Amino acid sequence: MSSESTGAVPTASPVPAESSRSAANPATASALDARRPRRAIGLGFFLSELAALFRRKRTWAMLAALAAVPILIAVAIRVTDGGDGRGPAFLDRITQNGLFVAMTALVVAIPLFLPLTVGVVAGDSIAGEANAGTLRYLLVSPVGRIRLLVVKFAAAAVFCLAATVTVSLAGILIGVALFPVGPVTLLSGDQVSVGESLLRSLLIAAYVTVGLLGLSAIGLFISTLTDAPVGAMAATVVISIVAQVLGQLSQTEWLHPWLFSYHWLDFADLLRQPVDWSSFGSNALLQLAYVAVFGALAYGRFTTKDVLS
Amino acid sequence: MTDAAEAGTAVRPGDRVTDAAGADAAGAEPAILTRGLTKRFGRSTVVNGVDLTVPRGSVFGFLGPNGSGKTTTIRMLLGLAGATAGDIRVLGHEMPARAATVLPGVGALIEGPGFYPYLSGAANLRRLDAADGFAPHATRAARVDRALERVGLGHAAGKKMRAYSLGMKQRLGIANALLAPRELIVLDEPTNGLDPQGTREVRSLIRSLASEGTTVFVSSHLLSEIEQMCDHVAVMRAGRLVAQGSLDELRSAGQARVRLEVVTADAAAAEAVLARLTAGAPRIESVPGIESAPGSTGGEWMLGAALPDGLPPETIVSELVAAGVRVRGFAVERASLEELFVELTGEGFDVVQ
Ligand SMILES: Nc1ncnc2c1ncn2[C@@H]1O[C@H](COP(=O)(O)OP(=O)(O)OP(=O)(O)O)[C@@H](O)[C@H]1O
Numbered sequence: 136m137s138s139e140s141t142g143a144v145p146t147a148s149p150v151p152a153e154s155s156r157s158a159a160n161p162a163t164a165s166a167l168d169a170r171r172p173r174r175a176i177g178l179g180f181f182l183s184e185l186a187a188l189f190r191r192k193r194t195w196a197m198l199a200a201l202a203a204v205p206i207l208i209a210v211a212i213r214v215t216d217g218g219d220g221r222g223p224a225f226l227d228r229i230t231q232n233g234l235f236v237a238m239t240a241l242v243v244a245i246p247l248f249l250p251l252t253v254g255v256v257a258g259d260s261i262a263g264e265a266n267a268g269t270l271r272y273l274l275v276s277p278v279g280r281i282r283l284l285v286v287k288f289a290a291a292a293v294f295c296l297a298a299t300v301t302v303s304l305a306g307i308l309i310g311v312a313l314f315p316v317g318p319v320t321l322l323s324g325d326q327v328s329v330g331e332s333l334l335r336s337l338l339i340a341a342y343v344t345v346g347l348l349g350l351s352a353i354g355l356f357i358s359t360l361t362d363a364p365v366g367a368m369a370a371t372v373v374i375s376i377v378a379q380v381l382g383q384l385s386q387t388e389w390l391h392p393w394l395f396s397y398h399w400l401d402f403a404d405l406l407r408q409p410v411d412w413s414s415f416g417s418n419a420l421l422q423l424a425y426v427a428v429f430g431a432l433a434y435g436r437f438t439t440k441d442v443l444s
Numbered sequence: 445m446t447d448a449a450e451a452g453t454a455v456r457p458g459d460r461v462t463d464a465a466g467a468d469a470a471g472a473e474p475a476i477l478t479r480g481l482t483k484r485f486g487r488s489t490v491v492n493g494v495d496l497t498v499p500r501g502s503v504f505g506f507l508g509p510n511g512s513g514k515t516t517t518i519r520m521l522l523g524l525a526g527a528t529a530g531d532i533r534v535l536g537h538e539m540p541a542r543a544a545t546v547l548p549g550v551g552a553l554i555e556g557p558g559f560y561p562y563l564s565g566a567a568n569l570r571r572l573d574a575a576d577g578f579a580p581h582a583t584r585a586a587r588v589d590r591a592l593e594r595v596g597l598g599h600a601a602g603k604k605m606r607a608y609s610l611g612m613k614q615r616l617g618i619a620n621a622l623l624a625p626r627e628l629i630v631l632d633e634p635t636n637g638l639d640p641q642g643t644r645e646v647r648s649l650i651r652s653l654a655s656e657g658t659t660v661f662v663s664s665h666l667l668s669e670i671e672q673m674c675d676h677v678a679v680m681r682a683g684r685l686v687a688q689g690s691l692d693e694l695r696s697a698g699q700a701r702v703r704l705e706v707v708t709a710d711a712a713a714a715e716a717v718l719a720r721l722t723a724g725a726p727r728i729e730s731v732p733g734i735e736s737a738p739g740s741t742g743g744e745w746m747l748g749a750a751l752p753d754g755l756p757p758e759t760i761v762s763e764l765v766a767a768g769v770r771v772r773g774f775a776v777e778r779a780s781l782e783e784l785f786v787e788l789t790g791e792g793f794d795v796v797q
Pocket residue numbers: 443485490508509510511512513514515516517665797
């Protein structure tokens with residue numbers, strides 16, 4: 136199957152050209168061309184994909200588990216009265232200001248919990264459809280293979296955002312409930328208002344979301360390789376762990392800047408006054424590179440694949 | 445004209461609009477045309493040089509035993525799997541190169557239904573319709589309802605898929621094929637898992653689709669089913685197309701073959717005579733109810749063989765009598781389609797590789 140066969144580029148499929156030809160010469164228009172003017176960009180399908188994703192109990196179970204992270208942290212600190220100051224970044228600040236619960240929870244969730252849930256969603260994207268037997272029906276509907284990949288990736292990105300926002304929001308709410316809240320002292324020493332600090336929390340959620348896009352693309356690619364969704368999920372999660380382990384080893388120092396997890400915890404720059412955007416930029420660039428490479432691999436694999444599920 | 449075809453379009457599936465790509469004066473190119481279609485998985489050739497011609501407007505039966513390559517062929521027709529060799533044209537366009545043009549006009553059920561268990565029947569159909577970038581959004585709900593009504597699932601539209609029975613899932617799969625106005629509907633074993641009532645409904649559904657002018661391509665391993673609803677047939681055996689044509693053509697091909705049957709107690713002697721005269725091993729069956737073994741004189745046996753051209757049946761009777769066979773019954777029959785099918789596809793239970 137040639138890549139053209141999928142005709143799936145959302146905007147420029149061979150069909151519009153065809154229908155303009157047939158409009159010029161109605162006598163030679165086939166019934167197909169006359170009936171279907173042009174393929175929709177895919178917004179409707181994207182919304183339906185989101186609806187399917189968020190109508191699954193599994194999705195909500197994962198979001199609930201993520202929300203439990205800040206809640207557990209806050210409750211534990213509240214009960215033990217602050218502890219001895221050891222533990223993840225920002226932990227010691229929580230007792231003074233509840234708004235730090237969200238940031239602490241993100242630091243805790245980034246290495247394992249977030250990649251786990253993202254791996255489940257991205258790894259399931261194509262393999263899950265193959266496993267359910269729906270992939271063949273999507274393809275003959277016809278969804279267009281490239282269009283399907285794009286929509287699946289976009290849905291995974293929306294899930295990344297939902298996941299990080301869930302952690303942040305749950306952290307803010309439980310922080311407000313259990314600890315005093317007031318103006319936040321930034322890492323640069325400046326104080327910002329509660330409103331501004333909430334804005335910064337959103338910014339950090341955006342940063343973490345962007346950081347997960349590379350992993351989503353990897354998961355999408357792996358998902359095109361198999362009809363077994365569990366395998367694709369597990370492989371994606373394992374890759375995220377391997378990347379972080381490599382990121383810890385001094386022997387692989389040369390590799391570190393190329394790992395998609397390299398900037399995962401660098402959002403402290405967003406807690407300075409004025410905001411230092413350099414880490415946001417380099418994180419985005421790195422993730423973009425991963426999305427490009429693994430998007431291309433997924434395209435190459437999926438558009439030529441025999442769908443036998 | 446009813447149902448799905450009305451929803452939102454002026455051109456109905458049956459309307460013959462001449463296609464630019466090589467249509468003749470009488471109308472369009474065949475709905476499906478393959479030449480030398482071949483598929484290999486590793487070293488096994490699963491579909492081997494298949495030349496299918498499915499005329500427009502026909503109800504085409506695609507017959508073959510398990511593992512003969514029906515589903516694999518359908519997957520290639522629909523662009524799901526790439527052909528190892530050969531050309532495919534569907535609705536006058538090359539596949540899979542023109543999939544985006546062809547597939548909106550094709551409805552399909554491929555190797556059983558596939559749905560999301562956590563969505564309702566109607567939500568499943570809406571999702572697949574949303575995936576079709578060419579289906580109008582405005583008429584979606586109406587088309588989904590109509591397709592569900594048409595397969596008798598109107599009352600179960602809101603039920604979660606995991607609560608559907610096997611036959612209900614199968615019906616939903618057929619409803620999916622009917623979501624939009626189609627020129628060609630491909631149904632891979634549509635009556636799998638259906639109760640007799642459902643089977644009858646599917647048959648009448650196919651007939652009503654055909655009367656609207658839609659070409660229907662049905663695969664099955666049951667001749668009786670194909671015989672009841674199709675006007676054209678192709679027979680697959682181990683990846684090869686062994687017969688193709690209108691049902692009448694095939695029937696008369698069967699009629700040309702004459703079979704004879706001998707009922708006797710002297711099975712061994714009769715077998716020897718028949719083997720000599722018809723140049724082939726006769727088929728031997730014990731007549732039900734009488735237990736015996738070939739060669740003994742107690743039981744009664746039925747021997748079947750094909751009558752060679754130019755050999756008068758009475759010659760066989762006199763030869764049998766001369767060999768001392770006590771002939772209790774002798775019959776000459778023209779082969780039924782069933783026998784032709786068995787002859788074409790082989791009789792053994794083992795799946796032919
Ligand atoms: N992915 C695959 N890899 C290798 N061989 C395959 C694959 N899929 C199918 N086959 C082989 O291809 C042959 C034809 O399979 P196919 O599913 O087309 O048969 P079928 O005619 O649809 O049979 P049935 O009536 O059982 O549905 C079988 O021998 C099967 O083993």
